[in-house]
Amino acid sequence: MRLADLLTPDRIALDRTVSSKKSLLEAAAGLLGAAPDAAAGRDIFHGLCQRERLGSTGLGHGVAIPHCRIEQPGASGALIRLTRPIDFDSPDAEPVDLFFALVVPSTCSEGHLKLLAGIAQLFSDPDQRERLRGLDGADDVIRVLNDFEP
Amino acid sequence: MRIIILGAGQVGSGMAYSLSREENDISVVDTDPERLRELQEKLDIRTVLGHAAHPETLIRAGIEDADLLIALTNSDETNMVACQVAYSLFNTPTKVARVRAADYLSHPELFTREHAPIDVLISPEKLVTDHIQRLIEYPGALQVLDFADGRAQLVATRAIREGKLVGRALKSLPEELPPGVDARVAAIFRRDEAIMPEGDTVIEVDDMVFFLAPTHKIRDVMGTFGATSGPARRVLLAGGGNIGAALARRLERDHHVKLIERDPKRAERIAEDVDTTIVLVGDAANEDLLREEGIDEMDVYCALTNDDEANILSSMLAKRMGAKKVITLINRPAYVDLVESDRIDVAVSPQQITIGALLTLMRKGHMVRVHSLRRGAAEAIEVVAHGDPGRSRIVGREIGSIPLPESTSIGAIVRGDEVVIAHHDVVIEPEDHVILFVADKREVAEVERLFAVEAVFV
Numbered sequence: 001m002r003l004a005d006l007l008t009p010d011r012i013a014l015d016r017t018v019s020s021k022k023s024l025l026e027a028a029a030g031l032l033g034a035a036p037d038a039a040a041g042r043d044i045f046h047g048l049c050q051r052e053r054l055g056s057t058g059l060g061h062g063v064a065i066p067h068c069r070i071e072q073p074g075a076s077g078a079l080i081r082l083t084r085p086i087d088f089d090s091p092d093a094e095p096v097d098l099f100f101a102l103v104v105p106s107t108c109s110e111g112h113l114k115l116l117a118g119i120a121q122l123f124s125d126p127d128q129r130e131r132l133r134g135l136d137g138a139d140d141v142i143r144v145l146n147d148f149e150p
Numbered sequence: 151m152r153i154i155i156l157g158a159g160q161v162g163s164g165m166a167y168s169l170s171r172e173e174n175d176i177s178v179v180d181t182d183p184e185r186l187r188e189l190q191e192k193l194d195i196r197t198v199l200g201h202a203a204h205p206e207t208l209i210r211a212g213i214e215d216a217d218l219l220i221a222l223t224n225s226d227e228t229n230m231v232a233c234q235v236a237y238s239l240f241n242t243p244t245k246v247a248r249v250r251a252a253d254y255l256s257h258p259e260l261f262t263r264e265h266a267p268i269d270v271l272i273s274p275e276k277l278v279t280d281h282i283q284r285l286i287e288y289p290g291a292l293q294v295l296d297f298a299d300g301r302a303q304l305v306a307t308r309a310i311r312e313g314k315l316v317g318r319a320l321k322s323l324p325e326e327l328p329p330g331v332d333a334r335v336a337a338i339f340r341r342d343e344a345i346m347p348e349g350d351t352v353i354e355v356d357d358m359v360f361f362l363a364p365t366h367k368i369r370d371v372m373g374t375f376g377a378t379s380g381p382a383r384r385v386l387l388a389g390g391g392n393i394g395a396a397l398a399r400r401l402e403r404d405h406h407v408k409l410i411e412r413d414p415k416r417a418e419r420i421a422e423d424v425d426t427t428i429v430l431v432g433d434a435a436n437e438d439l440l441r442e443e444g445i446d447e448m449d450v451y452c453a454l455t456n457d458d459e460a461n462i463l464s465s466m467l468a469k470r471m472g473a474k475k476v477i478t479l480i481n482r483p484a485y486v487d488l489v490e491s492d493r494i495d496v497a498v499s500p501q502q503i504t505i506g507a508l509l510t511l512m513r514k515g516h517m518v519r520v521h522s523l524r525r526g527a528a529e530a531i532e533v534v535a536h537g538d539p540g541r542s543r544i545v546g547r548e549i550g551s552i553p554l555p556e557s558t559s560i561g562a563i564v565r566g567d568e569v570v571i572a573h574h575d576v577v578i579e580p581e582d583h584v585i586l587f588v589a590d591k592r593e594v595a596e597v598e599r600l601f602a603v604e605a606v607f608v
Contacts, residue, residue, distance in 0.1 A: 020152065020215035026241055042241070049243040054516055054536055055602030065605060089514075091605075108608055120606050 001111060003118050004145035006077030006102065009138035011035060014081045021088055024080065025049060028066055028101035031078035039072040044103055058090025063123040067102040067116060075104045075112055077119075079141055081133070098123070098132060122148050151175070151512055152216045156202035156232055157223035158185040160481060161248070161274055164501035165220060165508065167483075168526060170195050174512075177211040180223075203232040205239055213240045218511060221247040222272075226254060230266050237267035244511050246270045270511060274504045279396045281503050282477060285496055286385060286401060286450050288368060289475050290377025292358065292496050295521045296365075297532045297585050298564035303365045304336065304521070304530050304587070305372065309357040313376025316357075321349035326374045332571040333363035333371040336561040336587035337528070344528070344557055344589035360530075362561035362585060364569040378474075382449035386410070386473070388434030388464055389455035390420045393479070397452070398427040408443055410434045412455075434464040437471070446472030453478045458485050466493045486525060502526065514598040518583060529588045532564075535578050537603050544584070544601055550574030552600070554586075555593035561585045 011031045018024045025048045033041025047068030051057065058064040062085055078101045085095035100119045104112040122128050122145070131144055151174050155162050158180035166178050170193045177196040180186050186197035200207030202223050213219070219236045221229035229247040236242035247268045249255060261268045284294035284303075293306035309316045314326050320335055327333065338345040339358040345351060353359065353375065363371045369380075385401055387394045390411030398409045398420070407427040411417040414431045421429040432439045434453065445451065451473035453461035458480050465478040470493075477496045480486050486497045502522050509520040509529070516534035523530055539546025543553065549560050549572050560572040564583040570576055578584065584601075588594055 020217075022152070022215055022217055022241075022243060045241060046243075053514060055514070055604065055607065057605045059605050067608065069608060104608065113608060116606050116608060 001075065001115060002146070003077075003115065003122065003148060004142050006075060006115065007079060007142060007145065008035075009142065011076070011078040012138035012141050013079070014135070014138065014141075015083050016080055017083050018086060021052070021086060022049075024082075024086060024088075024099065025052070025066060028078055028080060028099065031080070032076055032101060032103050035076040037073050038076060039070045039103070044068070044070055047103070048101070052089075056089035056091070058088040058096055059120060059123055060090050060092035060094060061123075061126070061129060062090075062094050062096050063098045063100075063129060064088050064090065064096045065100050065102065065116065065119050065123065067104065069106045069108050070103045071106055072103065073105060075102065075115060077102045079132075098129065118148075151218060152212060153177070153218045153220065153512075154179065154208070154211045154213060154216050156180075156219070156221045156229065157248075158182065158189055158197075159222065159224060161501065161504060162220075162222040163189055164483070165222065165505060166193060166195055168501070168505050168522075169508075169512075171526075172512075175212075177216075179207055179211050201228075203228050203235055205235055208232070208235060208240065213242060216240075216242055218242075218244045219246065220508065221245070223248075226251050230254075230268065233268045234266060237263070244269050246272055246508065246511065248272050248274065250275065270507070272504060272507055274500050275392050275396070277503045277507060278479070278498060278500050279393050279400070282393070282397060282452060282454075282479075282498060283400055285477055285498075286382050286397075286405070286452070288372065289380070289382045289449055290372050291368075293360070293523065294368075295523075295530055297362075297519055297530075297562075298569065298583055300365055301564055301567065302362060302562055302569045302585060303368055304360060304362050304561065304585070305368055306358055306360045307372055307375050307377040309353050309355055309359055310376035311355050313353070313374055315374040316353050316355055316376055319350045319352050320347055323374065328370055331363070331367045331370045333361050333367065334561050334571045334573075335359055335361045336530075336559050337589045339524070339589075346557060346559065346589070360587060362571070362587075382475070384408075384444070384448050385450045385452070386440075386443060386445065386448045386468070388451070388453045389461075389479075390416050390429070391454060391456060394452075394454040395420050395423065397454070398424050398429075402427045410439070410443075435460060435467060437467060440464075440468060440471055448473045450475045450477060452476075455479075456481075458482050462489055462494070465489075469493055469495075483525065499525075513594065515601045527591055529591055529594055531586045531588060531594075531597065532583050533586070533597075533601050535580060535582045535584050535601065537580065537607060539580075541604060544578050545580050545582075547578055548574060549576050549578065552578075554600070555588075555590075555596045557589040558593050558597055559587050559589075561587055 029045035051068040085097035088096040233245040451468040519532040537545040
């Protein structure tokens with residue numbers, strides 16, 4: 001599975017506004033819960049909150065990868081870009097504006113772990129981060145992901 | 151963390167006070183403007199006037215972005231409905247409610263996500279009753295805190311000259327313990343200063359020693375510091391409120407219990423409810439009454455009325471008249487600081503006990519239990535270790551190689567049902583429960599960071 005396969009245009013939200021970490025996770029759960037065969041948004045929200053308690057999924061440089069395991073057949077993702085960055089307890093204490101949220105099945109495989117590592121790699125590249133911050137539409141986001149070879 | 155506290159009563163205000171000293175964004179809701187104004191003057195918090203369970207009030211208090219709702223109004227029903235509203239309308243991640251009615255509490259199936267969605271139920275009276283019961287079970291202890299569902303306990307005791315280990319280095323502790331018994335001293339307080347225990351630390355008379363051991367071995371360890379290790383037999387309880395009456399019922403099977411209650415009607419009701427407890431009508435500050443009831447032969451005297459001053463006075467009297475151990479319930483935090491000396495052995499503060507239950511929810515990481523100690527200056531923490539060996543700073547490492555902050559020590563780990571006392575070569579495995587003593591609360595954030603998993607941990 002490639003990163004681009006995790007997303008569909010309806011799970012890409014550019015220029016959202018939220019006012020807290022909690023609202024961001026709610027928004028992410030809302031998008032992820034709308035995917036085909038997805039678990040209920042409420043359960044995803046609960047899972048994302050639980051995972052954040054163990055340690056922030058903020059990577060630094062204004063990006064984060066909220067994720068969790070959940071009872072559902074496949075993995076799916078959502079991308080959220082905020083108009084105003086929020087505090088996300090990142091290691092560099094920088095506020096975050098770019099989020100790639102991911103849910104993986106509770107029987108998480110090696111392939112799923114690679115997906116997460118791939119997202120982290122994409123986000124750790126300054127050029128990719130800048131491209132994603134400058135894009136205008138969901139299709140452009142998918143194109144960037146398609147071009148990206150982990 | 152963004153926190154909403156419902157109810158500015160004694161417990162609610164106490165929580166607001168303690169939590170506002172940390173980096174939290176706090177709103178307090180109450181229907182009494184006077185109470186709110188008082189709080190507002192003292193603390194850097196937001197106050198909201200209104201009915202605590204109404205969605206409109208909750209929105210004004212910032213429920214949409216809140217991480218934690220703590221419902222502490224006087225009404226169980228308001229607290230329960232507020233949690234329901236927070237869950238159904240606002241997805242609030244963690245909801246805590248004070249529920250006191252035993253009738254509700256006896257139906258745990260009520261408190262599930264489908265019904266009354268409350269993540270943690272708090273009953274300060276029950277917490278205090280449990281706490282005092284443990285103190286009575288170990289007369290030599292000044293603090294007894296449970297970890298790992300009661301498998302391990304952290305106990306504070308005062309070292310006295312008679313103790314075999316007193317005047318000797320800690321590394322000789324194993325020689326004094328019966329075979330098969332292991333324990334670890336987690337912290338020592340000498341004249342109120344924390345000392346980090348090392349093998350060559352010499353225990354001095356009057357040291358306050360905190361040690362961890364498996365629960366059924368506590369008595370063996372306590373004796374080495376000179377503390378009475380036998381169980382208490384005779385107990386006198388002053389005050390027949392909910393805590394006093396509950397303690398009488400719990401203790402009367404294994405102890406000779408007497409209970410003094412001032413109100414004859416209340417005393418009569420308690421007498422109907424207990425079995426072997428002797429219920430007396432009278433004033434606990436009355437010297438003659440205490441003498442008649444054999445105060446000089448009491449192993450433990452507990453002052454449990456809702457009047458702090460009365461509790462302090464009767465406790466000082468009881469101690470002077472020969473009660474071996476005196477436990478005093480004190481609500482006002484300022485008084486707790488004042489009296490815990492050689493006149494009163496243990497001051498029990500409902501607020502400090504309750505705040506521990508809340509800190510468990512507020513600390514980052516997979517916290518199982520957090521106890522607030524020494525009036526909030528120290529903490530004892532049980533946290534689950536997650537992470538992958540080789541990438542974690544905890545999992546897969548020997549305890550001796552974990553870069554703990556200066557005043558923090560690991561006392562034990564609990565692996566499944568087994569309590570493993572912390573020695574420097576014990577290796578932490580994934581899912582181990584690690585019990586830490588943080589002698590200086592300012593180091594808690596660093597402990598949280600040590601245990602935090604990597605961003606890519608699944």
